[in-house]
Amino acid sequence: xxxxxxxxxxxxxxxxxxxxxxxxxxxxxxxxxxxxxxxxxxxxxxxxxxxxxxxxxxxxxxxxxxxxxxxxxxxxxxxxxxxxxxxxxxxxxxxxxxxxxxxxxxxxxxxxxxxxxxxxxxxxxxxxxxxxxxxxxxxxxxxxxxxxxxxxxxxxxxxxxxxxxxxxxxxxxxxxxxxxxxxxxxxxxxxxxxxxxxxxxxxxxxxxxxxxxxxxxxxxxxxxxxxxxxxxxxxxxxxxxxxxxxxxxxxxxxxxxxxxxxxxxxxxxxxxxxxxxxxxxxxxxxxxxxxxxxxxxxxxxxxxxxxxxxxxxxxxxxxxxxxxxxxxxxxxxxxxxxxxxxxxxxxxxxxxxxxxxxxxxxxxxxxxxxxxxxxxxxxxxxxxxxxxxxxxxxxxxxxxxxxxxxxxxxxxxxxxxxxxxxxxxxxxxxx
Amino acid sequence: xxxxxxxxxxxxxxxxxxxxxxxxxxxxxxxxxxxxxxxxxxxxxxxxxxxxxxxxxxxxxxxxxxxxxxxxxxxxxxxxxxxxxxxxxxxxxxxxxxxxxxxxxxxxxxxxxxxxxxxxxxxxxxxxxxxx
Numbered sequence: 001x002x003x004x005x006x007x008x009x010x011x012x013x014x015x016x017x018x019x020x021x022x023x024x025x026x027x028x029x030x031x032x033x034x035x036x037x038x039x040x041x042x043x044x045x046x047x048x049x050x051x052x053x054x055x056x057x058x059x060x061x062x063x064x065x066x067x068x069x070x071x072x073x074x075x076x077x078x079x080x081x082x083x084x085x086x087x088x089x090x091x092x093x094x095x096x097x098x099x100x101x102x103x104x105x106x107x108x109x110x111x112x113x114x115x116x117x118x119x120x121x122x123x124x125x126x127x128x129x130x131x132x133x134x135x136x137x138x139x140x141x142x143x144x145x146x147x148x149x150x151x152x153x154x155x156x157x158x159x160x161x162x163x164x165x166x167x168x169x170x171x172x173x174x175x176x177x178x179x180x181x182x183x184x185x186x187x188x189x190x191x192x193x194x195x196x197x198x199x200x201x202x203x204x205x206x207x208x209x210x211x212x213x214x215x216x217x218x219x220x221x222x223x224x225x226x227x228x229x230x231x232x233x234x235x236x237x238x239x240x241x242x243x244x245x246x247x248x249x250x251x252x253x254x255x256x257x258x259x260x261x262x263x264x265x266x267x268x269x270x271x272x273x274x275x276x277x278x279x280x281x282x283x284x285x286x287x288x289x290x291x292x293x294x295x296x297x298x299x300x301x302x303x304x305x306x307x308x309x310x311x312x313x314x315x316x317x318x319x320x321x322x323x324x325x326x327x328x329x330x331x332x333x334x335x336x337x338x339x340x341x342x343x344x345x346x347x348x349x350x351x352x353x354x355x356x357x358x359x360x361x362x363x364x365x366x367x368x369x370x371x372x373x374x375x376x377x378x379x380x381x382x383x384x385x386x387x388x389x390x391x392x393x394x395x396x397x398x399x400x401x402x403x404x405x406x407x408x409x410x411x412x413x414x415x416x417x418x419x420x421x422x423x424x425x426x427x428x429x430x431x
Numbered sequence: 432x433x434x435x436x437x438x439x440x441x442x443x444x445x446x447x448x449x450x451x452x453x454x455x456x457x458x459x460x461x462x463x464x465x466x467x468x469x470x471x472x473x474x475x476x477x478x479x480x481x482x483x484x485x486x487x488x489x490x491x492x493x494x495x496x497x498x499x500x501x502x503x504x505x506x507x508x509x510x511x512x513x514x515x516x517x518x519x520x521x522x523x524x525x526x527x528x529x530x531x532x533x534x535x536x537x538x539x540x541x542x543x544x545x546x547x548x549x550x551x552x553x554x555x556x557x558x559x560x561x562x563x
Contacts, residue, residue, distance in 0.1 A: 189520060193542040194444055201451050248542075 001137055006109070007034035009130040013123040015111040016090065021051045021059055022099070022107035022138060028052070028063060037090035037112055045083060051108065056081040058096035062108040068124060069096040073116035092116040095124065097131045099138065106138050163405065170402035185254040192247055199240040206234045254391075268311045270304040270356050274347050277318035284319075285326050294329055294343040303351035307426040310403060314424075317396040321360040321420045322347070324392065327383070328364025328418060335365065354426055355406075361419035367412040375410075400424065434462040434559055436552065439473040439490040439502065440518070452545050453552075462486070462556060470497035477509050485513050486559040487552065489539075492519040492526065500533060507534045514555065518543060 002020050010018040017035030021028040030046040051059040056079065061069040071094040074080045091112040099107040109131045111119070119127075210230045218226065278296055285292045322345065329343030343363065350357040367375065374380045376397045381390035400408040406424030438449055446466040456462060463484070467473035473490065488506055492499035499517055506515055514536035519526055521540075530538050539548060 186520070190442070190541070193520075194442075194448070196542055197448050197452075198444075201448070205451070 002032035002134065003034065005130055005134055005137070006032050009109065009127055010035045010111060012126050013095075013111055013119065014113075015095075016114050017112045019046060019059075019110050020099075020107065020134060021046075021110075022134075023105070024050075028059065028107055031107075035112070037114070042083075049083070055079040057083070058094045058110050059108040062096040062098045062110075063105055066098050066100065066105050068098070068128070070094070070118060070124075071096075072118055076116075090114055093119070095119045095127060097124070097127045099131050099135045101135050101139060106135055109134060167402060167405055170398065181254045185251045189248075189251050189255075192244065192251060196241065196244040196248060199237055199244055203234065203237040203241060206230055206237060210234075264310070265308040266311055267306045268309045268314070269306050270349055270358065271300040273309075273311065273315060274298075274300065274318060274349055274358060277315050277322060278345075278347055280315075281319050281322035281326065285323065289330075292326070292330070294326060294345055297344060297346040299346065299348040301349045301351050304349040304356055305351065305426075307356050307424060309424065310399070313399045313403060317399050317422070318358070318360070320392040320396050325360055325362030325364060325418070328362050328366075330364075332363075332365045332415070352423065355423050356426055358422045358424075359419055361417060363417050365418075366414040366416055367410070367418055368414060372410065372412065433460045433484070434486040434556055435465060435484040436462055436487045436489065437465050437467060437473060437476060437485060439467045439470065439488065439494075439499065441468055441491065441494045443468060445491075453549070456549075456552075462552070470494060470499065470502035473502060474505055474509065477506050477513070485510065487555045488513055488515045489548075490515060490517055492517055492521070492530070500529060503530070503533045503535055516551065 002022070006018045006020050009015070015035060017033065017037030019033040019038070020031050022031045023029075027050040029050045030043075033043060033046070051057060051063060053063040054060040055064070058069055058071060058080075071077050071080060073092050074082065074094055075092060091114070093113040093116050095111045097109045098105050099109060109127060111127060113119075210227070213223075213226055213230070275298070278298070282294070282296065285294075325345045326343075329345070333341055333343055346359075346361040348357075348359045348361075350359075371382055375393050377390075378394040379390035380394070381388040397408050400406045400422050404424045406422060409421045409423075410418065411421070412418040438445065449464055449466070450457065453462075453464065457464065465476065467476055470490075473488070477485070477488070490499040490502055490506075499519070503515055503517070506513070515534070516537040516539060517530045517535045518539045518541060519530075527538050537551065
């Protein structure tokens with residue numbers, strides 16, 4: 001654009017060369033030139049020497065005065081500094097015109113001639129018209145850039161808003177799913193307690209009935225029939241007891257997964273949260289299986305610091321990943337049988353600036369590809385019936401990704417290890 | 432004159448459950464059990480009877496109308512000599528703290544661990560008979 005402008009000006013005013021420089025912050029940068037006198041060397045010189053207000057150059061004088069500056073013969077002008085020796089042969093008469101914008105001098109347009117002498121008033125007028133055009137062009141470019149920047153900003157904030165909205169909806173869904181499961185689980189738990197209590201009690205009563213019958217005067221056939229009936233009722237009650245226990249453990253798991261959080265982000269010390277989860281998970285596993293043992297390694301980054309998290313939910317995620325790790329090491333120990341295998345869990349944290357990373361690694365069985373593809377699906381489980389709800393990883397994924405705007409990645413190798421890596425933003429998601 | 436234990440729970444089947452669980456003790460008259468299906472009904476028994484045989488109250492917390500936690504201080508006021516043990520489906524630390532600070536002698540969570548409750552009753556029986 002400046003190129004077309006300057007070459008038209010050179011042509012219409014019968015000049016041999018012309019340059020244009022435009023404000024760029026504090027300096028006035030060379031932007032375009034035209035005409036035979038503008039050699040490559042001169043172009044390079046001008047690019048390397050931005051104009052500054054001062055009497056040494058035509059552009060400098062224009063920038064200083066803000067008016068049209070004419071030098072009839074630069075060789076005769078005592079203040080003029082000839083920029084390059086070669087210029088003396090191609091430049092004698094120079095005309096400089098300011099580019100006057102609303103906020104002051106935006107630059108200068110300079111025309112040169114080989115012969116000394118004055119530009120005519122008509123030519124000066126033409127150059128001024130070009131200078132005004134240049135100012136309008138500069139203004140337009142500036143406006144265009146501003147509009148573009150603003151558009152980008154708006155697009156970005158719209159995107160942020162959408163993400164925040166998605167997260168809110170997800171939190172809301174999780175919360176109502178949680179309330180629903182908690183409600184159902186509680187309602188079921190009371191009658192289930194009666195089923196379990198009365199079935200266990202009846203099992204004892206059947207045994208007592210058997211004892212009583214021993215002393216009753218019965219003939220052989222009837223005694224046999226009675227014993228068989230008592231045996232069958234007892235076995236049936238054993239089944240009721242064991243399935244009742246199974247239902248109870250499912251309900252307990254549902255309650256664990258749906259326990260309501262505070263619903264608010266609070267500043268949480270990441271390392272303390274990881275340590276607490278490790279302790280809870282370890283003692284929980286020990287309480288369940290007294291023979292359970294595992295080496296726990298911690299590599300916590302001092303700079304992990306604090307993050308704004310839904311504390312209860314994130315702790316639940318960690319508990320879940322850690323107890324999955326325990327399960328994987330237990331399975332591998334059972335599979336290998338001999339004593340050389342040492343179950344181990346490693347927890348680590350890492351400062352990533354505005355995000356923080358938490359990794360839980362076990363040296364257990366690893367995850368086969370077909371399981372990896374489905375493991376985040378709700379109700380998918382590899383555990384035997386009654387041992388898992390299939391909600392752990394699915395909920396963990398939702399909590400980390402959808403609620404916190406983070407990532408949950410897994411890397412694994414069959415028979416070697418599994419590592420889950422959580423990365424969450426420190427500040428609230430969507431902020 | 433055997434000792435008496437009052438059980439308060441809005442679920443009527445609780446009476447059968449306790450009677451069957453403690454059938455041997457009841458048959459041997461180690462103690463007697465009475466059942467109330469609401470907190471006001473329980474207070475009536477505690478207040479009017481002046482029953483010297485009453486040695487223990489077992490009360491559910493979640494009941495329609497007056498809850499077990501509301502019953503607790505009134506029962507303690509009427510009979511400061513009778514310990515009250517709360518029974519609840521919510522075994523969280525907050526409920527436990529509330530119950531103990533309101534004067535409960537203990538807290539059992541549902542499903543009730545009957546062998547443990549049997550032990551607890553045994554200790555209260557020994558205390559009551561030892562004191563009288």
